[in-house]
Amino acid sequence: MKIDRRSFLSFVIGGAAGTALSPLPWKLTDDIAIWSQNWPWTPVPQKGEVSYLNSTCTLCPGGCGILVRKVGERVVKLEGMEGHPVNDGGLCTLGLAGTQLLYGPTRVKTPLKKVNGAWRKISWNAAIAEIVEKLSDLRSKGLPHTVACISGSDRGTVPELFNRFLTVYGSPNFMRTSSIQDSYELTLFLTQGVRAMAGFDVANADFILSFGSGLIEGWESPVYMFRAKSTLRENGGRMDQIEPRLSKTAAKSDKWIAISPGTEGALALGLAHVIIKEKLYNKKFVDTYTSGFEAHKKLVIDGYPPDIVSKITGVDTATITALAKDFARARKPLAICGRGKGYIPGSLQEFLAIHTLNALVGNINQTGGIWAVPEPDYISWPEVEMDKIASNGLQQERVDGAGSKAYPYARYLLGRLPEVINSSQDSPIQVLFVTTANPMYAMPDTQAVAKAFEKIPFVVSFSSFLDETAVNADLILPNHVFLERYEDVPAAHGFPKPIIGLARPVIEPLFNTQHSGDVIIQIANELGGPIADAFPWDSYDACLEETLADKWDALVEDGYWSDEVFSAADWSTAFETDSAKFEFTNEDIESLPRYNPLKAKGDEAHYPLVLIPYDSMRLASGHIGSPPFLIKSVEDYILTANDVLVEVNPATANEYGLKDGKYAFLRTPKGNARVKVRVFDGIMPGLVAIPRGLGHTAFGRFLAGKGVHYNALIGPVEDPASGHDAAWGIRAKLSKT
Amino acid sequence: MEKENSKKFGMVIDLDKCTGCGSCMVACMAENNIPFREDETDKLLSVSWMHVYRLTNVKPFPDTEECYLPRPCQHCEGHHGHSPCVSVCPATATDYDMDTGIVSQIYTRCFGCRYCMAACPYHVRQFNWWDPLWPDGMEKSLNPNVSVRMRGVVEKCSFCIHRYQLAKDQAYMEGRREIEEDEYQTACTQACPAGAITFGDLNNPKHAVYQMVKPDKKNGGKPKNPKAFRLLERLGTNAKVYYLSSREWVRRAGDNYLKTEGQAKHA
Amino acid sequence: MDSALIPEGVKRCPTWQFIIWIGVVGAVMMWGVFAILLVYIKGLNQTNMNNAYGFALWIWADLTVIALGGGAFFTGFLRYIIGKDELKHIINYAVLIGFICYSSALLILGFDVGQPLRAWFIFWHANVHSMLTEVAFCLTCYFGVLCIEYLPLALENRQIDKVPFFHHLSHNMHEIMAVFAATGAFLSFFHQGSLGGVPGVMFGRPFGFREGVLIWPWTFFLFTWSAAAGGPCFTILITKITEKAVRKKLVKDNVIELLAKISGWMLVGYMVAKIIDTWYWAAFTAPSKGFTLMDFYANNPGSVYGIWILIAEIGVCGVLPALILITDKGRKNRIALFLAVLLAVLGVCLNRWVMVLQVLAVPVLTFENWAQYLPSWQEIATTILPVAYGIIMISLSYRYLPVFPQERELNPIEAPVSQTQEQLPEPETPPAGAEPEPSPSGS
Numbered sequence A: 001m002k003i004d005r006r007s008f009l010s011f012v013i014g015g016a017a018g019t020a021l022s023p024l025p026w027k028l029t030d031d032i033a034i035w036s037q038n039w040p041w042t043p044v045p046q047k048g049e050v051s052y053l054n055s056t057c058t059l060c061p062g063g064c065g066i067l068v069r070k071v072g073e074r075v076v077k078l079e080g081m082e083g084h085p086v087n088d089g090g091l092c093t094l095g096l097a098g099t100q101l102l103y104g105p106t107r108v109k110t111p112l113k114k115v116n117g118a119w120r121k122i123s124w125n126a127a128i129a130e131i132v133e134k135l136s137d138l139r140s141k142g143l144p145h146t147v148a149c150i151s152g153s154d155r156g157t158v159p160e161l162f163n164r165f166l167t168v169y170g171s172p173n174f175m176r177t178s179s180i181q182d183s184y185e186l187t188l189f190l191t192q193g194v195r196a197m198a199g200f201d202v203a204n205a206d207f208i209l210s211f212g213s214g215l216i217e218g219w220e221s222p223v224y225m226f227r228a229k230s231t232l233r234e235n236g237g238r239m240d241q242i243e244p245r246l247s248k249t250a251a252k253s254d255k256w257i258a259i260s261p262g263t264e265g266a267l268a269l270g271l272a273h274v275i276i277k278e279k280l281y282n283k284k285f286v287d288t289y290t291s292g293f294e295a296h297k298k299l300v301i302d303g304y305p306p307d308i309v310s311k312i313t314g315v316d317t318a319t320i321t322a323l324a325k326d327f328a329r330a331r332k333p334l335a336i337c338g339r340g341k342g343y344i345p346g347s348l349q350e351f352l353a354i355h356t357l358n359a360l361v362g363n364i365n366q367t368g369g370i371w372a373v374p375e376p377d378y379i380s381w382p383e384v385e386m387d388k389i390a391s392n393g394l395q396q397e398r399v400d401g402a403g404s405k406a407y408p409y410a411r412y413l414l415g416r417l418p419e420v421i422n423s424s425q426d427s428p429i430q431v432l433f434v435t436t437a438n439p440m441y442a443m444p445d446t447q448a449v450a451k452a453f454e455k456i457p458f459v460v461s462f463s464s465f466l467d468e469t470a471v472n473a474d475l476i477l478p479n480h481v482f483l484e485r486y487e488d489v490p491a492a493h494g495f496p497k498p499i500i501g502l503a504r505p506v507i508e509p510l511f512n513t514q515h516s517g518d519v520i521i522q523i524a525n526e527l528g529g530p531i532a533d534a535f536p537w538d539s540y541d542a543c544l545e546e547t548l549a550d551k552w553d554a555l556v557e558d559g560y561w562s563d564e565v566f567s568a569a570d571w572s573t574a575f576e577t578d579s580a581k582f583e584f585t586n587e588d589i590e591s592l593p594r595y596n597p598l599k600a601k602g603d604e605a606h607y608p609l610v611l612i613p614y615d616s617m618r619l620a621s622g623h624i625g626s627p628p629f630l631i632k633s634v635e636d637y638i639l640t641a642n643d644v645l646v647e648v649n650p651a652t653a654n655e656y657g658l659k660d661g662k663y664a665f666l667r668t669p670k671g672n673a674r675v676k677v678r679v680f681d682g683i684m685p686g687l688v689a690i691p692r693g694l695g696h697t698a699f700g701r702f703l704a705g706k707g708v709h710y711n712a713l714i715g716p717v718e719d720p721a722s723g724h725d726a727a728w729g730i731r732a733k734l735s736k737t
Numbered sequence B: 001m002e003k004e005n006s007k008k009f010g011m012v013i014d015l016d017k018c019t020g021c022g023s024c025m026v027a028c029m030a031e032n033n034i035p036f037r038e039d040e041t042d043k044l045l046s047v048s049w050m051h052v053y054r055l056t057n058v059k060p061f062p063d064t065e066e067c068y069l070p071r072p073c074q075h076c077e078g079h080h081g082h083s084p085c086v087s088v089c090p091a092t093a094t095d096y097d098m099d100t101g102i103v104s105q106i107y108t109r110c111f112g113c114r115y116c117m118a119a120c121p122y123h124v125r126q127f128n129w130w131d132p133l134w135p136d137g138m139e140k141s142l143n144p145n146v147s148v149r150m151r152g153v154v155e156k157c158s159f160c161i162h163r164y165q166l167a168k169d170q171a172y173m174e175g176r177r178e179i180e181e182d183e184y185q186t187a188c189t190q191a192c193p194a195g196a197i198t199f200g201d202l203n204n205p206k207h208a209v210y211q212m213v214k215p216d217k218k219n220g221g222k223p224k225n226p227k228a229f230r231l232l233e234r235l236g237t238n239a240k241v242y243y244l245s246s247r248e249w250v251r252r253a254g255d256n257y258l259k260t261e262g263q264a265k266h267a
Numbered sequence C: 001m002d003s004a005l006i007p008e009g010v011k012r013c014p015t016w017q018f019i020i021w022i023g024v025v026g027a028v029m030m031w032g033v034f035a036i037l038l039v040y041i042k043g044l045n046q047t048n049m050n051n052a053y054g055f056a057l058w059i060w061a062d063l064t065v066i067a068l069g070g071g072a073f074f075t076g077f078l079r080y081i082i083g084k085d086e087l088k089h090i091i092n093y094a095v096l097i098g099f100i101c102y103s104s105a106l107l108i109l110g111f112d113v114g115q116p117l118r119a120w121f122i123f124w125h126a127n128v129h130s131m132l133t134e135v136a137f138c139l140t141c142y143f144g145v146l147c148i149e150y151l152p153l154a155l156e157n158r159q160i161d162k163v164p165f166f167h168h169l170s171h172n173m174h175e176i177m178a179v180f181a182a183t184g185a186f187l188s189f190f191h192q193g194s195l196g197g198v199p200g201v202m203f204g205r206p207f208g209f210r211e212g213v214l215i216w217p218w219t220f221f222l223f224t225w226s227a228a229a230g231g232p233c234f235t236i237l238i239t240k241i242t243e244k245a246v247r248k249k250l251v252k253d254n255v256i257e258l259l260a261k262i263s264g265w266m267l268v269g270y271m272v273a274k275i276i277d278t279w280y281w282a283a284f285t286a287p288s289k290g291f292t293l294m295d296f297y298a299n300n301p302g303s304v305y306g307i308w309i310l311i312a313e314i315g316v317c318g319v320l321p322a323l324i325l326i327t328d329k330g331r332k333n334r335i336a337l338f339l340a341v342l343l344a345v346l347g348v349c350l351n352r353w354v355m356v357l358q359v360l361a362v363p364v365l366t367f368e369n370w371a372q373y374l375p376s377w378q379e380i381a382t383t384i385l386p387v388a389y390g391i392i393m394i395s396l397s398y399r400y401l402p403v404f405p406q407e408r409e410l411n412p413i414e415a416p417v418s419q420t421q422e423q424l425p426e427p428e429t430p431p432a433g434a435e436p437e438p439s440p441s442g443s
């Protein structure tokens, strides 16, 4: 058949029409749409049996109870445990993002050894053998005291195992990371004669006077404080925040009193002046249960009248007087201190000045007051048998100087360590264990810390994550994360009652990790002799169960044990000082609360401004780096792309020609950084505020490189009264780029 | 239209209690499989079903005040279920459920025209500009009760409707027809450390939300509680999220007023 | 080379010149195609849209080309329904421009959505309450009508017309074109209106929201009206530009002036309605939601959204061209006429910009800020693509189809046209039967 144009065209048109009428195009269209609904690269979460397991969050010292939701063998969500005394169902951002730490890309998956600057996988046995060899060697040289350990906490079985190991091995150098815990413990010890933890009955107070404490920025046990603050509100209570910057806590307070940073202690003494002068103090308590009142009275009456205090603090006299009267007249007033989340121990005198306000109003160990909560005492292991090397080693003075003549009352002075190491020829520490701590990020003056760590020949990190310290260590012995291990959580910071939580494995460990407790037991066993004898347990889990004894069953069942009926000791028995009274001051210690200004580092001529840090619940600023959800939740006025925004008052911005959202150079005596400016009405003129928790160099692409690290811009300022770091800021200069 | 015993799920958020901590946001992310990217600082490109706004009284130092305002989907009822976003969707990919008052979103039906985004005055609706991808292993934490959304569709807060379905299934298995107030709570409500969020059935006098914003029949059904207000009430969105604040400037920031209009309704 | 395809009796540029021209414009088009591919493969993250600016350059381009394509339906309406017979000399071009505009609009919609592969859900899962559903249905139907309206012209190509089937098809289609014109006018009325309804029904967006009658907000009627007024201006504008480009007169002045006059009066009417609408909105609608007029315009950085927009839209690009077009002097003055249609077209563009984009920029929550937006290069490339495509379509149609019935008469190839001849009223060349359309067949 001859194909003419006509038949060709008919064929084409007919074919097209035929195809269109056939099911083919319609089926294809439908299939393509279905494909678009099921793209293979969009994950489909696997189904499975749902189960809930109770446990305890260990990501901060808050001690929240959690319910872990599992689907099959996957951990899908962490939720707050309802009815838990600390958090009753609530959870902070970090706890909620806990699954991202478990499954996140920054886990250390197997023991790692640094060889010529590069990480090499190593077996557990080889790693432990290496440590054992080092430790045996040092011991045989009579240098056991050159082994040290930095731990996030000194309470609970795991820190105690590390401490016990050091003791029986022969080193006094167990160090806890510093925080306001140090200052509060010292304050309670000096004024009340007790070794106790400070607990705050915020929920039952009716007037919280906070000297910069970030009650809703993660101070002490964050979720507990949030809840307590809401209860305070519900009960019609009041809260005033004394702080140079309109923090979230300040914003949520009834009154924000802006104060020159570092002068909080003076204000407290000024308030005491008014309270005493107007005879508004609790006479019953002061007359019967205190000593040293007259000296204190003389000090504040002579030295801290409102006009002088006003000059020091920048708070006007009317405010001082009114505040003092309101505070003293409240039924249950409570003064608290420790800036922000409380990472810096702070000035002991300031703590004493503020704590004595509570004494003046008689709100110590009372409902709605500050409580001395006994330290947990459930760990009663048999005394260790020490050999001669160990006893000799323990005779040595601690490297950080704690307990020495210069710092008689401090238990740990980790803050002094970098300085000590950097100023000695050879590092006084030969082997350093780091557990649940990230000192290379968390300590001020990052450069000096790095230099000191560089000098330590052998640093062993027990971190689950590739954090800054792990990255710079020589050996990493990765711990299970809290969802893969048992561990007791011996207290919740600031919680007014004794409570023990239990973290427990909700899934099999994902990687080749080991419980740090087991690792210490194994090291001890391999070292043999009295060291091995001090660790009679087969495993950490056995040790824990044995230690918790009669509490174990309740802990497994409920996830926590608490002493519900606990109440702090009665005034008649509460004070274990020489006078058996609350001591405003005493003869043998030079710790009369007074105000000796601790100056920020740097000279005013070069650095006209002052840099202060601030905290946010949306940024983890402790040893854990913020997981992706946290960074995602950070406000765009704090972080934009990789740039951090620093806050300045409009007047300051004007003075230095700084524009909102524009780049600027921030210089301090310790370092400099490129930042962006946020012009913010909620900050005093003359200050620059920067958030903590940014500027990580480790923790992977979701966190590293974002923003600037406050600790890289600041150095420690030693509190002459305690030896702890009391730096509240540093002088700074901010200039246009 | 609205059935006899239909429910009207809603929220009351106490701004006096809210601390701006962000737990509600993160709880929602974890519950609802919200994706994350390396840089999430451009909030207009970021997906977060709950967003906490920072409000200020725009006064200079030291009279500056701030307030934090968490904003889930307001599950607007509009007029007879014609919420701003639902009636505009050309493909019926979002719907107002007369039985629960929940504004749903069908990701597999949505074809990404974004008309609903334009129509929502609260910037609740967000678009998946990127493929949601999880670093290797992290997909293990995904919740199977909530589907992961593909690139190119709009998503928003669902009042955790899967929790309602689970609660109903549970009740059904136990031979009950109704669920209790505490059986269906949203993830954000549950997580809020300050107890600022209350969730429940606004039609049910036994529920806390009803008591908190009890309607005043004499005043057009507006809450009796003088601290209560809704966002952009005047637009007629008829939202089911109520806010409480004891501060006048905060309540006033909830809506637009002409300068000549003296004080907000609950002065 | 391609002379066999070129209509008889007209002169076209040499083939090589044409190929270079198409090549250059085609390259621009390919740039757009590349951008579209990027958008398809990587997604809408290739744009600078965001969750506040969910509608952006494309949707503006979409609404604008649809409005400007309105020349087709309105000219058809005047020609076939009202019986303005002179307009038959420009109707081809109006239809062609409409066809280009509408096919572009559909193309843009094809990549503007996040899930193009299921864009058909709009039909399958249609929501009768949605203005976009109405738009989608009417738009698609009307595009079909435009194809039918364009087809006879395409069939008039010298070679195609030789096939008797096509010759008769084309002939018969001309016969019933009035039916399609009426259908088109009806469909257009609705989808132009529905597009106006898009912002008008958004009661959460006080800048766009309008009260109205029944289910239609005033913007429904305003959009239809402005398309009817601005569309023909666009037809005139493109005709004038084409004449400049080919250096020939293609349509007689009386035809242009008639269309211009009608547009002018439409524009006057539209302006009266628009001013009343604006006043009512500013005086009643907005204040009832807590806004003053200046809340919508003032207080934003760089004044991108300043009150100048309203002044430009209503005054400079509305009232001014309307006044020019309704006066005899204005229409007769070539520069004034050109300026007037240009301004009217800009006015329509501006109106669509304001009604879809500024709506999104205005903060509604008191604690939000003005939204800012600058299109990405991918958006610009894809928006220029339809322009390039339109130029190619026009070039091809002009070269191979008898788009301008008056071209041969106005530009005789052999002898120059004499003055007297030009003044002759409507000399219909071939008396071939009762054909309503001038057939260039010559056969």
Ligand SMILES: Nc1nc2c(c(=O)[nH]1)N[C@H]1C(S)=C(S)[C@@H](COP(=O)(O)OP(=O)(O)OC[C@H]3O[C@@H](n4cnc5c(=O)[nH]c(N)nc54)[C@H](O)[C@@H]3O)O[C@H]1N2
Binding pocket: none
């Ligand atoms: N609103 C709404 N409507 C829907 C649907 C929806 O999702 N929403 N889904 C649709 C779909 S997919 C379906 S399949 C239908 C289902 O609709 P139906 O077929 O009406 O399903 P059931 O409600 O399960 O009712 C089945 C009946 O069979 C009875 N039955 C059970 N076992 C037996 C038996 O062995 N013998 C006999 N004779 N009776 C028995 C049960 O008691 C019950 O009364 O509903 C449709 N309708």
Ligand SMILES: Nc1nc2c(c(=O)[nH]1)N[C@H]1C(S)=C(S)[C@@H](COP(=O)(O)OP(=O)(O)OC[C@H]3O[C@@H](n4cnc5c(=O)[nH]c(N)nc54)[C@H](O)[C@@H]3O)O[C@H]1N2
Binding pocket: A037, B105, B106, B108, B109, B169
């Ligand atoms: N508890 C309980 N279980 C049942 C039954 C029951 O009565 N009770 N009935 C059984 C019966 S008979 C049936 S048929 C099944 C039905 O079970 P399913 O097939 O799971 O049906 P639906 O629950 O209606 O859920 C359909 C889902 O599809 C989504 N969807 C809607 N439109 C589209 C679309 O265009 N594309 C895509 N991809 N998704 C879309 C909806 O949002 C919804 O999430 O359930 C069975 N299981």
Ligand code: SF4
Binding pocket: A057, A058, A059, A060, A061, A062, A063, A064, A087, A091, A092, A093, A094, A095, A096, A221, A222, A223
């Ligand atoms: S407050 Fe601390 S303990 Fe509680 S959830 Fe958050 S990180 Fe965990």
Ligand code: SF4
Binding pocket: B017, B018, B019, B020, B021, B022, B023, B024, B025, B052, B068, B070, B191, B192, B193, B194, B195, B196, B197
């Ligand atoms: S979790 Fe609660 S307190 Fe925190 S931001 Fe959300 S609503 Fe506010």
Ligand code: SF4
Binding pocket: B073, B074, B075, B076, B083, B084, B085, B086, B103, B119, B120, B121, B122, B123, B124, B125, B156, B237, C204
């Ligand atoms: S808040 Fe927005 S998305 Fe939610 S129902 Fe209302 S209009 Fe729709």
Ligand code: SF4
Binding pocket: B088, B089, B090, B091, B092, B093, B094, B109, B110, B111, B112, B113, B114, B115, B116, B117, B153, B154
């Ligand atoms: S983006 Fe999706 S849900 Fe929104 S209107 Fe379009 S199709 Fe509907």
Ligand code: SF4
Binding pocket: B027, B028, B029, B031, B032, B049, B050, B072, B073, B156, B157, B158, B159, B160, B186, B187, B188, B189
């Ligand atoms: S109700 Fe559920 S979906 Fe909505 S914001 Fe809260 S957690 Fe997210």
